[in-house]
Amino acid sequence: MRRRAPPLTRLLCALLRPWLRLRLQPAEPRTLVGEDDGRPTVYVLERYGLSDTLILDEAAAAAGLPAPYSAADTLPIRRRRSVIYLSRRPRWFGRPQHPTRSETLAHLFAHVAQTPGADVRLVPVSIFVGRAPDRQSGWFSVLFSENWVVVGRFRRLLALLLNGRDTIVQFAAPVSLRQLVDEAGGEASERSVRKLSRVLRVHFNRIRAAVIGPDLSHRRTVVNAVLNAEPVREAIAATASKEGLPAAKAHKRARDFAMEIAADYSHPVVRSMSFLLNGFWNKLYGGVKMHHFESLRASVPGHEVIYVPCHRSHIDYLLLSWLLYRNGLSVPHIAAGVNLNLPVLGALLRRGGAFFLRRTFRGNALYSTVFREYLGQLFARGVPLEYFIEGGRSRTGRLLAPRAGMLSMTLSSFLAQSRRPVLFQPVYIGYEKLMEGKEYAGELSGRPKQKESWLGLLRATKVLRQHYGQVAVSFGEPVYLAELLDEVAPQWRQSPVDPDDKPEWAGPAVDALAERILVNINRSADVNPVNLLALALLSTPNHAMAESDLVAQLDLAKRLLVELPYSDRVTVTALDPAAIIAYGEKMQWIERVAHPLGDVLRCGDEQAVLLSYFRNNVQHLFAAAAWVACCFLNNRRMARSTLVRLGRLVHPFIRSELFLAWDEQAFGERIEATLDFFARHDLLEVDEDGRIMSRGPGQSDTAYRLRGIAHSLLQAFERYYIALAALVKNGPHSLTAGELENLCYLTAQRLSLLHEVNAPEFFDKSLFRGFIQKLRERRVVWTDENGKLDFDGALEEVARDARVILSREIRHGILKLTQDMRARLGEGQPAGEPPVAAKPAAE
Known part of the structure; x- marks a missing residue:
């Protein structure tokens, strides 16, 4: 039974209760803390304060946990409440006191050490007042939101009155004091108590950093640290020497670069933005769904977290930061393109945590060094980061091939100065309607990308009058950098820490990291x-x-x-x-x-x-089923073993394009399971031996269902065949990789006009580029001494296998187009532009 608080405390709780609205984390703290097992429960708070004690009492009652007074009479402590405070809050107008050892903790430690069989469970509890505003919040309350400053009683009182309805109470797993005493050798030494105090303080610092972000210095402090770093000083001297500049002018250029890059994070601005975005999301969307967030929350403390979402809309920036802030995690610093650094808007984004980078660092060694050092400074300070490894927004809906620049710089920073383990958090963002939908379709059909500007933003306000359905944000399985390096490059711990000396294993490690992140995005x-x-x-x-x-x-x-x-x-x-x-x-x-x-x-x-x-x-989710269905488009009967064998041959190319989670063996097993699924649901029939699979007649409902599943992957096979046919028709030593890519692009574009393919990504150059690259990696084709593509008879066999998938009409149409295109280009037709305008998307 819960012991009641003293009368005065109950009165104060009653007065405070109308001003409080608590959000417990986790939502059911008893699942983390556990049931009352008879051991006295003592709560640990970061700082002393009557208000925090009252909030703890309310939170414990709401969670069904023992009251902060229940164990006081059974323990050798002087207080009437069983709560440990690691530091005292200053007086009404006093200055913060230096943290000291808790006498209550020392008494409890001694009690357990001297009493055989005695135990106490310590439950750390973090309290944050004014962390997540809602539509009832006022603008003045922003000034009194939770931060790293140890405030006095008067300021805390104002924070409660203004922000008490936005209070987060986060419980941690209990710690057995008996276990700690046994680990210390059964003695209650001064050193053991101080060690436990330090461990608890580290815990609270980690939680506070995870919830409100690290304790950041002023922007100028970070910039000065960047400019004073040895690599930047050397780059400044090298620039001055190379260009004949005075040292002061080269230093000013470096400072200008740093100020162009650096964020200017502001807690009040972030909280104000959250306040504004509440109404924004309610107007535009019918709800924001979030999946697997609790697993993220459990992983964040103690890690350097790097959020790596897929990139589908400009809304991604705001949405993820808003969700993290609303749910009690720190807003990350976001790498944004310098094209968004518009007047006023750029300053606002900086205060929300954005730092800006140019599209390319090529030819500017000083800028590259400054940016790398700035990223290293954020790393050293434990700032959570967010960037998009696809490099830009996907115009097709698929994940784009990764660009390894930010990942490479992150790896260098980790090796040079990281103090905490690094966690990459993949994030899948799914929309039901895109603000930029028509813009994307137009760009894929040949219209140039519109440059970001205030005029463009004002024109785009018309989209705010539409409704965009729901949004889903799903947190994938995290990628722990150290574990991945242990898999890919076991020798990484012995490598010298030199930012200018890139180890041989770094490139393959970054490639593996990028692929793992994208695969885990798709898996969520x-x-x-x-x-x-x-x-x-x-x-x-x-x-x-x-x-x-x-x-x-x-x-x-x-x-x-x-x-x-x-x-x-x-x-x-x-x-x-x-x-x-x-x-x-x-x-x-x-x-x-x-x-x-x-x-x-x-x-x-x-x-x-x-x-x-x-x-x-979601095309990747149906890849195995679509492959099986494709095989029955032009075939009534096929051997099960043939389906699996051909599936394994095509697997590397599908996996590269769709970032599938299966390796070759797993893909074969998936095909087997899919065949069994189709047989269970009467879409395919199996002979008595179980070796031959067959479908119904072409006009049957079952064949119609299979065609519906097959179509999602059919265009990918048509693209593959265009490339193979172009190679075979022109012969070895005839085309460079670039010429083949352009020929494929033109062929696919013309094919889409002839057959009215309403999928602009069908002739996306990047997809052909990826397929050609995979052919080279698999040594299906290779480059001769003149830069031309060479191959042997095996490629013709691969091309002949296409008859299993593609109809005779499509194959003949592709062969004719590749031959005609080559002839046209050979007559002097410009290779960079299509001879016929692409069919534009309707506006």
């Missing part, structure tokens, strides 16, 4: 209704399906995701097929056409182009 995908509608409707020539067929196709896709889960972090919409269709109509992605023989659901050409983005978000 959230499948929303728009993803499933896009997958189904875009598989038909006219982007229309009878309602009964659409219901069946949506049901099949959901069954695939549930019965053959891609990973334990993939989440799938709870809506049934009928509700998914209704939601698509509500979001105006699809329209219903009434008909006496049954309604038809369809999307227009413009919507189809935009929906391809959302199909591509």
